[in-house]
Amino acid sequence: METIRVGLLGCGVVGGATLRILRDHADELAARAGAPIEVVRVAVRDPERRREVELDPGTTTRNAADVVEDGSIQIVVEAMGGLEPARDLILRSIRSGKHVVTANKELLATAGGEVLQAAGTSGVDVLFEAAVGGGIPIIRPLRESLAGDRVRKVMGIVNGTTNFILTRMAETGESFAGALAEAERLGYAEADPSADVEGFDAAAKLAILATLAFGSGVVATDIPTEGITRVTSEDIAAAHDLGYVVKLVAVAETAGQQVSVRVHPAMLPRTHPLAAVRDVFNAIFVEAENVGELMFLGRGAGGAPTASAVVSDIVEIARNIVSGGRSPASAGYSRRAAIVPQEETLVRYYVVLSVLDQPGVLAAVAGAFADHGVSISSVRQEGSDDQATLVLITHLASEGRHRATFDQLEGLDTVKEIASKMRVEGTTEA
Ligand code: NAP
Ligand code: HSE
Numbered sequence: 001m002e003t004i005r006v007g008l009l010g011c012g013v014v015g016g017a018t019l020r021i022l023r024d025h026a027d028e029l030a031a032r033a034g035a036p037i038e039v040v041r042v043a044v045r046d047p048e049r050r051r052e053v054e055l056d057p058g059t060t061t062r063n064a065a066d067v068v069e070d071g072s073i074q075i076v077v078e079a080m081g082g083l084e085p086a087r088d089l090i091l092r093s094i095r096s097g098k099h100v101v102t103a104n105k106e107l108l109a110t111a112g113g114e115v116l117q118a119a120g121t122s123g124v125d126v127l128f129e130a131a132v133g134g135g136i137p138i139i140r141p142l143r144e145s146l147a148g149d150r151v152r153k154v155m156g157i158v159n160g161t162t163n164f165i166l167t168r169m170a171e172t173g174e175s176f177a178g179a180l181a182e183a184e185r186l187g188y189a190e191a192d193p194s195a196d197v198e199g200f201d202a203a204a205k206l207a208i209l210a211t212l213a214f215g216s217g218v219v220a221t222d223i224p225t226e227g228i229t230r231v232t233s234e235d236i237a238a239a240h241d242l243g244y245v246v247k248l249v250a251v252a253e254t255a256g257q258q259v260s261v262r263v264h265p266a267m268l269p270r271t272h273p274l275a276a277v278r279d280v281f282n283a284i285f286v287e288a289e290n291v292g293e294l295m296f297l298g299r300g301a302g303g304a305p306t307a308s309a310v311v312s313d314i315v316e317i318a319r320n321i322v323s324g325g326r327s328p329a330s331a332g333y334s335r336r337a338a339i340v341p342q343e344e345t346l347v348r349y350y351v352v353l354s355v356l357d358q359p360g361v362l363a364a365v366a367g368a369f370a371d372h373g374v375s376i377s378s379v380r381q382e383g384s385d386d387q388a389t390l391v392l393i394t395h396l397a398s399e400g401r402h403r404a405t406f407d408q409l410e411g412l413d414t415v416k417e418i419a420s421k422m423r424v425e426g427t428t429e430a
Contacts (some may be wrong), residue, residue: 004033006073009077010043015080041066068089074098077100078107081190109220136296154206158250164188165228199225204220214254245267248264265423281297284296348396350420355387368408396430
């Protein structure tokens, strides 16, 4: 069989591990694909930089156009990251008849429609298993295995860096900054780690998951997003005392003809399957009409796991080239989803109030919740001597009603401050 010729854009954490697997497992992959697979061109920013895989000077270039414009290349693997020039390079590759594999969730969550439309027009495959959940197979299951079902909800821990940080803070008492530095050293974090800790990376992944799950396009800017930068060790300890763990969750669910999407830190009951997902692991919990509940678990970041997913896409495309076939289209990118406004999203909250310990305080606090139709599920008072702490958990109510309640509480003379508040997910109510 003729060799399948691959061009690599980027040879960092993901690209480097991809190159290593393609080299180390060449015979096995050739047998699976039906043809040998060879990386014939690699573009990097700095060819002199020391890296884990050795680059062949004869195939290495600092000019990405050398890959895109090489007429002999059949598959371009984009592992550079960022919006530009990645978007332009991918579109040029597609228009010149090359298949594309990308791990770039930011690009797909922003310009996925444009890229997949171009792929349809040119009759090429664009695959992106590595863009969500690192090494977890989740794109193919949503696109193919669940094609006969109706997905109702997707809830996941989809960012390895933040899960690693929250696990370290909870289990070893490590600082936020120390855990983030370690995640960067291990190759988990994005080039700009604020994408991880501010929740944007998780939002980009949720946009991809929601688009595939519900068959209508969700983009990153549709998603109300909060990261973990305001989560404190005290929040994590308080959650632990109440039987919860703190996780950065990404949630997408259908609401009639609309789609509700959100990314934020949340308290999950310790008994919830996602609560046990530690360290760099990710998990995606899917609820569908007929199959019921499914969970996909695995390493969500890092070179080798992510490259496992990239190589699976390369093999799929190589098989298509050999057989003359095409991969199933990624439905959902041709139309936009109707999004539930954030104020109408139904949530529960855990709220900690610092209050004066005097008659009538509890009634005033309860009144603020009642005035906005937010029902209280549990309340606990701690402390005494002039000052007390009230810890409340609400029943499901809209974000808007909760926000109005918090505004009213802040205006009460007897409430010194809202010391902490966090959404609660994964209970039978939410
Ligand atoms: P990385 O380690 O920073 O690697 C980026 C690579 O792209 C480097 O080799 C860099 O060259 C090269 N590059 C950047 N700009 C270039 C340009 N203009 N021309 C030529 N080469 C250029 O990043 P990464 O962690 O591998 O991430 C790559 C992509 O995979 C991103 O989209 C990321 O979101 C995604 N991803 C990453 C992970 C993970 O765990 N790291 C997991 C899933 C998905 P130099 O080496 O010379 O600097
Ligand atoms: N920075 C990302 C994460 C890489 O930590 O999950 C995997 O997409």
